[in-house]
Amino acid sequence: MKEIKVDTLVIGGGSAGMAAALEIAERGFSVTIAERENSMGGILNQCIHNGFGLHHFKEELSGPAYAEKFIDMVDSSKIKVFLDMTVMDIEQTTDDLTAYGLSRDNGMVKFSIKTVVFANGCRERNRGSIGTPGTRPSGIFTAGLAQRLVNMEGFIPGKECVVVGSGDIGLIMARRMTWIGSKVKAVIEIQPYPAGLTRNIVQCLNDFDIPLYLSHVVGEIHGRDRVESIDVIPLENGVEQKDKSFNIKCDSLLLAVGLVPDNELAQKIGITINPETNGPVVNRQLMTGQNGIFACGNVLHVHDLVDFVTEESERCGRYVADYLDNKKPADQYKTTPGKNVKYLVPNYYSPKEDNKFYLRTMIVKNRAELVVKVNGKEITRKKLNHIQPSEMISFSIPGGKVENISELHNNILEVQIV
Amino acid sequence: MSKEIFDVAIIGAGVVGSAIARKLSSYNLKVALLEKECDVSFGVSKANSGIIHGGFHHGSEYLKSKLEVQGNRMFDRLEQELHFPFRRCGIMVAAFSVEEMKTVEQLYMNGVNNKAVGIEMCNRSRMLSLEPKLNDDVVGGLYAPAGGIIEPYRFVFSLVESALKNGVKLFTEFKVTSAEHNSNGYGIVSEDGKKIESRWVVNASGLFADEVSGIFNAEEFKITPRKGEEFLLDRNSAARTEHVIFPVPDHVSKGILVIPTVEGTTMLGPTAIPQDSKEDVSTTAINLKMVFSSARRMVPSISGRDIITSFTGLRPVLESGDFYIDVSAKQPNLIQVAGIQSPGLTAVPAIAEYVKDLLKKDGLVLTEKSSYDPTIDKLPRMRTISPVEADELIKSDPAFGEIVCRCESVSEAEIVAAVKNGHTTLDGIKFYTRAQMGRCQGGFCTDRIIKIIQRETGLSYEDITKRGKASWILEDKIGDLEVNSYGNME
Amino acid sequence: MKKEMICISCPMGCRITAEWENDNDIKVTGNKCPRGIVYGREEILSPRRVVTATIDINSSSLGRIPVMTTGTVPKGIIDSLLNRIYKMHLETPIARDDIIMKNIDDTGIDLIATRTVTT
Structure with a gap:
């Protein structure tokens, strides 16, 4: 069995993994990326539409183009990349980390490492997750699978389709199918x-006069062999109005019903998962509850924009380098989502250092405010133009801003949306 | 089609027909196995709960009780020969009231009378120490250590592979629509006009046993489908128990169970609702709620967040409630094997013996085949081997180094093996390898599996289906359809 | 005349209003950046969109190569453009930003590859 010693193993060569690896390599540490697919770029490779990179590159790129800019940087760096490699297991002893990855060309490779970065993204929720009743015919695709079949293989998954879910993935696929x-x-x-x-x-x-049914659900799927039609039920005050249901004939159903961080390996090795994000609980340095194991990008929490993934992952890379430099982090205290906040990442902050947060709200509101409190005292307040649960919110607390740290209190940083 | 005259034609390649076929393949006989679907195990057997029962649910007056206890004991040897996933994890029945404990006592007496191995009565603390995830409110129950779990479709696949290895001929997409008695025995004709001849016929056609009996002008009986919906939880679910947990049964069914499947997921179900349709395997929203509340009563940590999929099976139920396995009294050379509902899977090895004996009694000459080999090759599974073993395996066949299904760690080599064993639909590959069966339900691997099927079989993408018939996946490629997206622009 | 619309130039999605007497004098309000003015005018005169698609390629690693227009093109030509794109076949190697179709229908806009495919 091949054995490789390296400072950091980055699991996943998508936008998160590449950004983190580049920062770690920049600081002079040895990094290896293990990527499952036959090229880096992750899900960006199938997102051929434009709209990526406005924040990071100040230009509007397709997904593959955004990915390629990073792939070029990785290729010209000292980062070692294993393509077609699946990481099967991680073992942790007191000081040492071992990871096992396998590929067709390399067999099983044993990595002796100091740090691991989980950057392996998320997966799609599917029919089982939303519990849609009815028959189990062919023609039901998650939107991402359909996107891959269309954009990378050139197939048409159905001639007449219904899209479930009006998130950006559902909308983009509605246009693509058209x-x-x-x-x-x-x-x-x-x-x-x-x-x-x-x-x-x-x-x-x-643009295409596609009807959008808000407050509606798929009541039942019909068709023995292939999807033939679906029942659609309106909701009133959240209650299904079965007497008002109607039927739509279609040969395919595209499910764009949300994404979940893919944390099977992390869970297997006992890393604590935040049930609100389905990603690991992490400290200010984006390190999980286990020493030397970090997480960034969609495996930590699902982002709206790849630009945010890049920002978070570059930071993660710098934190990993600090860790490898034995730089001791300052004291940290917990963070907690308060009123109208679904989740807050990271789960710890450091009063003496700069802190960057991502959060999601639970409400839709125009002219909202974000309020940060520590020990009951307001630290800062930020005006927000329009907020809704599907749009991630970010804010920063600079080092020194929190002054009322006291041994008499828990010093928890609470974030509210009001 | 086939000009040869078979000694025995078995109608139905579910678990019953496949086990009979394998049993008969150990004798010098020409055996045909006929299946209306495009793959074996695609009827009742594929949605079975996979329980190897403990021999206490039914009184000793039933044929099914006798065969259940006999069948249970035969699984260890079968596993050694056929390598299907099987574990004697033990079965527990959890009672939540003093009244329910009275029923448990009855079950215990059934078990003792049926000579079930190792069965015991448990008080509350014994129940909780055996199974700490049980609800604290449990008052006591029953423990049957000989009970266990298998993957039912993998069992069928192994039985068929073994049968084929020993000379049985399998005819898929052979839906029997007519039959005539002639000097050779029977001429059996399929829906699309294929014909085979056989001296004896075994009717093991599950839900359709009544209709097949009608085709042969044999006994009249009615099979009523009883629907069972099941829900599958992620392998990381905290609610996974060590044992199969049963509630105290009512008069209709054995109730909603919590099943730690042999492959690591957790299954909840089944419901038990009689219906007329033999085709309707839809799931319903109301039953989902019912299954969850019933299962949670026994194991409170069960969470809806962990659901990865649901499915429905239909049990073939006879009015008598018992198995009907006998030589036809109305037609010559016909054996009826009908009403094989729970504990049918457990009883199956014994059913195969029983049917073999009936055939012998009916005049079929059985001589043992010297070349009979009861074992099949064991296919390595990447998910269950050590890193060193994996490395060796990839050296021998690099396709083991290509993980296609990330959720269940299924390699390309395993998928190729499925295709080579005749499983060329997405569902066939799913049941053989577990690829698409995990938490992403095929979201990441369906396209890769389609490519592998195409490469290994030469099939075009249009011909690849989920489970045969009209269950096509992809019909067109970009460029086949004219784009007219903006309508008529003014 | 007056038309309310949502600017699609970037993910902000500003709600903008276009008011005009004649085609040469369209006044746009509500925009948070200059692109809103351009979008508002175009949407009145001749609505335009960026087009992304894929083209068949003889690659061993990829079935289709992604392509994109270098700017917006009039909506009216998009269906015809897509139907033409889908009939094309490309040979490797192709580099990102390579021009696949120059000056589409005299719009001054090109169709470029958005991914490099070497083999």
Whole structure:
């Protein structure tokens, strides 16, 4: 069995893994990326639409182009990349970390490492996750699978389809299906408001007169062998109005019903998972509850924009390098989501250092405010133009801003949306 | 089609027909196994709960009780020969009231009368020490250590592989629609006009046993499908128990169980609802709630967040409630094997012996085949081997180094093996390898599996289906459809 | 005349209003950046969109190569453009930003590859 000694093993060569690895390599540490697919870039490779990179590169790129800019940087760095490699297991002893990855060309490779970065992204929720009743015919695809079949293989998953979920992935796929000659008969959204960006409602649905059914759910799937139709049920005050249900004939159903961080390996080795994000609980340095194991990108929490993934992962890379430099972190205290906040990442902050946070709210509101409190005292307040659960919010607390740290209190940093 | 005259044609390649076929393959006989679906185990058997029962649910007056206890004992040897996933994890029945404990006593007496191995009555603390995840409110129950779990479809696949290895001929997509008695025995004709001849016929056609009996002008009886919905939880679910947990049964069914499947997931179900349709395997929202509340009563840590999929099976139920296994009294050379509902899977090895004896009694000459080999090759599974073993395996076949299904760690080599064993649909590959069966339900691997099927079989993408018939996946490629997305622009 | 719309130039999605007497004098309000003015005018005169698609390629690693227009093109030509793109076949190697179709229908806009495919 091949054995490799390296400072950091980055699991996943998508936007998160590449950004983290580049920062670690920049600081002079040895880094290896293990990527499952035959090229780096992750899910960006199938996101051929434009709209990536506005924040990071100040230009509007397709997913593959955004990925390629990073792939080029990785290729010209000292980072070692294993393609077609699946990491099967991680073992942790007191000081040592061992990881096992396998590939066709290398067999099983044993990595002796000091640090691991989980950067292996998320997976799609599917029919089982939303519990849609009915028959079990062919023609039910998660939107991501359909996107891969269309954009990378050139297949058409159905001639007449219904999209479930109005998040950006659902909207983008509605346009894509239309642009390959299929008829999109409807987009069904359980919430009373669209989950995706307004611009995508305009250019992906309105441009083609695709009906968007807000506050509706799929009641039942029909068809013995292949999908033949679906029942759609309106909701009133959250209650299904079965007498008002209607049927839509279609040969395919695209499910864009959310993403979940893919943390099977982390769970297997006992890393504590935050049930609100399904990602690991991490400290200010994005390190999980186990020493030397970090997480960034969509495996930590699901992001809206790849630009945010890059920002977070570059920071993660710097924290990993600090850890390898034996730089001792300053004292940390817990963070907690308060009023109207679904989750807050990271789960710890350091009063003496700069802190960057990502959060999601639970409400839709115009002209909201974000309030940060420690020990009951307001630390800072930020005006927010428009907020909704599907749009991630970020803010920073600079080092020294929190002055009321006291041994008499728990010093928990609470974030509210009011 | 086939000009040869078979000695025995078995109608139905579910677990019953496949076990009979394998049993008969140990004798010098020409055996045909006929299946209406495109793959074996695609009827009742694929949605079975996979319980190897403990021999206490039914009184000794039933044929099914006798065969259940006999069948249970035969599984260890079968596992050694056929390598299907099997574990004697033990079965527990949890009672939550003094009244329920009275029923448990009855079950215990059934078990003793049926000569079930190792069965015991448990008080509350014994129940909780055996199974700490049980609800604290449990008052006592029953423990049957000989009970266990298997993967039912893998069992069928192994039985068929063994049968084929020993000379049985399998005819899939052979839906029997007519039969005539002639000097050779029977001429059996399929829906699409294929015909085979056989001296004896075994009717093991599950839900359709009544209709097949009708085709042969044999006994009249009615099979009523009883629907069972099941829910599968992620392998990381905290609610996974060590034992199969039963509630105290009612008069209709054995109730909603918590099943730690042999492959690491947890299954909840099944419901038990009689229906008319033999095709309707839809799931319903109401039953989901019912299954969860019933299962949670026994194991409170069960969470809806862990659901990865649901499915429905239909049990073939006869009015008598017992198995009907006998030589037809109305037609010559016909054996009826009908009403094989729970504990049918457990009883199956004994059913195969029983049917073999009936055939012998009916005049079929049985001589043992000297070349009979009861074992099949064991296919390595990447998920269950050590890093060193994995490294060796990849050296011998690099396709083991390509993980196609990340959730269940299934390699390309395992998928190729499935295809080579005749499982060329997405569901066939799913049941053979577990690829697409994990938490992403095929989201990441379906496209890769389609490519492997195409490469190994030469099939075009249009011909690849989920489970045969019209269950096509992809019909068109980009460029086949004219784009007219913006309508008529003014 | 007056038309309310949502600017799609970036993910902000500003709600903008276009008011005009004639085609030469369209006034846009509500925009948070200059691109809103351009978008508002275009949406009145001749609505335009960026097009992304894929083209068949003889690659061993990839079935289709992603392509994109270098700017917006009039909506009216998009269906015809897509139907033409889907009939094309490309040979490797192709580099990101390589021009696949120059000056599409005299719009001044090119179609470029957005991924490098070497083999």
